[in-house]
Amino acid sequence: MVSHDESVEERSVAPGSEGSALLGKRYTNEASTIEVLCTKAGEGALAMGGEDLVQKSARPLPSSD
Amino acid sequence: MYLGLLLEMSESGFPDRAAITVGGTTITHGELAERSRAAASSFTEMGVPSVIFLGTNHVSYAVALFGAAAAGVPFIPMNYRLGDDQLEAQIGAHPGALIVHEGALPFHIDSASLWQRESFYASLTSVEAAPLPPPDPDLPAILLYTSGTTAAPKAAVLRHRHLMAYLFGTVEFASADEDETALVSVPPYHVAGVANLLSNLYAGRHIIYLDRFDPDVWLTTVRECAITQAMLVPTMLAQIVEFLRDSEDAHTPSLGTLSYGGSRMPAPVLQRALEMFPTTGFVNAYGLTETSSTIALLGPDDHRAAYESDDPVARQRLGSVGRLLPGIELEVRNEDGTLVEPGQPGLLFLRGEQISGEYAGVKLKDDEGWFATRDMGWIDDDGYLFIEGRADDTIIRGGENISPSEIEDVLISHEDIVDAVVVGLPDDKWGQRLAAVVVLVKDHSIDEDEVKEFTRERLRSSKTPETIAFWSELPRTDTGKLLRRSVVAELSRVDS
Numbered sequence: 014m015v016s017h018d019e020s021v022e023e024r025s026v027a028p029g030s031e032g033s034a035l036l037g038k039r040y041t042n043e044a045s046t047i048e049v050l051c052t053k054a055g056e057g058a059l060a061m062g063g064e065d066l067v068q069k070s071a072r073p074l075p076s077s078d
Numbered sequence: 079m080y081l082g083l084l085l086e087m088s089e090s091g092f093p094d095r096a097a098i099t100v101g102g103t104t105i106t107h108g109e110l111a112e113r114s115r116a117a118a119s120s121f122t123e124m125g126v127p128s129v130i131f132l133g134t135n136h137v138s139y140a141v142a143l144f145g146a147a148a149a150g151v152p153f154i155p156m157n158y159r160l161g162d163d164q165l166e167a168q169i170g171a172h173p174g175a176l177i178v179h180e181g182a183l184p185f186h187i188d189s190a191s192l193w194q195r196e197s198f199y200a201s202l203t204s205v206e207a208a209p210l211p212p213p214d215p216d217l218p219a220i221l222l223y224t225s226g227t228t229a230a231p232k233a234a235v236l237r238h239r240h241l242m243a244y245l246f247g248t249v250e251f252a253s254a255d256e257d258e259t260a261l262v263s264v265p266p267y268h269v270a271g272v273a274n275l276l277s278n279l280y281a282g283r284h285i286i287y288l289d290r291f292d293p294d295v296w297l298t299t300v301r302e303c304a305i306t307q308a309m310l311v312p313t314m315l316a317q318i319v320e321f322l323r324d325s326e327d328a329h330t331p332s333l334g335t336l337s338y339g340g341s342r343m344p345a346p347v348l349q350r351a352l353e354m355f356p357t358t359g360f361v362n363a364y365g366l367t368e369t370s371s372t373i374a375l376l377g378p379d380d381h382r383a384a385y386e387s388d389d390p391v392a393r394q395r396l397g398s399v400g401r402l403l404p405g406i407e408l409e410v411r412n413e414d415g416t417l418v419e420p421g422q423p424g425l426l427f428l429r430g431e432q433i434s435g436e437y438a439g440v441k442l443k444d445d446e447g448w449f450a451t452r453d454m455g456w457i458d459d460d461g462y463l464f465i466e467g468r469a470d471d472t473i474i475r476g477g478e479n480i481s482p483s484e485i486e487d488v489l490i491s492h493e494d495i496v497d498a499v500v501v502g503l504p505d506d507k508w509g510q511r512l513a514a515v516v517v518l519v520k521d522h523s524i525d526e527d528e529v530k531e532f533t534r535e536r537l538r539s540s541k542t543p544e545t546i547a548f549w550s551e552l553p554r555t556d557t558g559k560l561l562r563r564s565v566v567a568e569l570s571r572v573d574s
Contacts (some may be wrong), residue, residue, distance in 0.1 A: 075297025077363035
């Protein structure tokens with residue numbers, strides 16, 4: 014667990030959490046109670062309370078801009 | 079949730095992709111991020127409290143916007159076409175501001191520092207700047223003056239968290255293919271111009287700015303640069319349709335999406351455009367400056383379904399602004415605050431993370447977070463939203479509330495009329511009476527009684543204007559919004 018204002022430079026990936034988060038992708042838990050946006054790619058799979066987060070599929074919204 | 083996060087992501091995701099092209103200069107995402115850091119460091123060193131941008135779209139616009147955002151000071155794009163007095167007053171409301179400007183300023187300013195945009199931009203190449211710590215998401219990122227069609231323009235406060243909520247709620251990062259290119263013709267001081275910049279950068283779509291809009295240049299650019307996406311205001315689309323009037327097809331096969339918004343789209347223009355751009359997907363975006371841009375949209379499938387349908391209810395949806403974006407809540411209320419019956423018109427109240435509803439010093443949201451838009455509208459059974467105009471434009475004649483848009487739509491449907499406005503003028507008997515001004519198709523003629531009869535047949539006599547004036551054009555803002563205040567003033571002057 015990392016608090017939001019803590020630097021994460023020196024962290025290492027915990028055993029069992031190998032994988033990676035992809036830049037700009039959204040991740041969620043099964044109950045959809047949380048959504049995480051990856052703003053910096055890196056090693057380590059995202060998990061919350063022992064549950065791995067899964068990548069959400071992109072929402073097809075037509076571009077209005 | 080701060081604006082700079084967008085550039086951190088695009089710089090790391092696709093640094094070498096073209097970000098913006100204007101006037102022959104192209105800048106990549108990596109360069110944009112680098113120069114924005116340099117601008118932030120310059121602004122911080124100068125200690126400026128805000129940065130005003132005065133000019134047409136330019137690479138320095140994006141750099142000054144992100145530079146100010148990273149320095150934690152508000153960025154204020156102003157309408158360079160305002161009258162000198164109005165502009166001077168607006169600038170005067172931001173003492174100590176740095177003004178990044180195009181060309182020469184028409185008046186002398188004591189209270190601000192000036193930086194000509196080309197030399198500002200050139201100065202940034204020599205600065206190697208380290209990133210500043212992220213600003214508080216609650217800081218104002220952009221102050222945006224409303225167009226002021228019914229009252230004097232007010233500066234809406236868009237905080238970092240509002241703009242990022244809009245961006246994260248509507249756009250997927252890097253969702254554009256590498257060859258996608260957006261042609262942008264909206265001015266930099268309009269909320270559509272701001273939202274457009276953020277969305278296209280985040281999607282990774284190359285932006286090409288058209289310096290000054292011209293239908294011929296626009297069409298040529300779409301064809302030559304294989305533009306895939308374009309955004310226009312309705313008056314621009316009307317000019318394109320008029321320019322192409324003898325053609326059956328616009329011959330723009332690359333154009334996948336054409337979005338429009340900013341003011342009401344006349345139905346005949348949209349129908350002609352759907353014919354002329356048969357393979358293009360149309361998107362109508364509705365939003366306000368105070369809502370960080372789009373809150374509802376009518377998508378390509380909605381447009382084609384309505385266009386091809388014989389069912390009047392489905393067909394009517396061409397005049398709808400579509401359905402609400404995810405995360406936006408809407409209530410339609412009566413003047414007394416109670417909810418209207420489904421399908422009935424009323425005042426629109428909005429709630430959501432992107433809604434600012436705040437002007438310099440004044441918060442317009444209630445305790446539960448609802449923002450009173452002062453727009454009138456209604457929702458059909460399937461959730462499609464229809465906008466009737468500003469509540470302040472409603473005419474009250476003999477106790478009856480009349481929405482000018484309903485009469486204007488009828489007038490514009492006449493084959494000899496290209497543009498129309500209906501306003502209320504003071505009247506001793508009725509409180510207000512209806513006065514219309516129409517613009518005729520070139521070389522066409524029609525008299526006042528014919529116009530009245532045409533309206534009476536389609537509406538009823540209480541909704542038939544008592545006077546019809548014929549003008550060569552209507553006063554509009556650059557983005558096509560009708561300046562009703564000016565119409566009322568001119569008609570009252572002629573009247574007295």
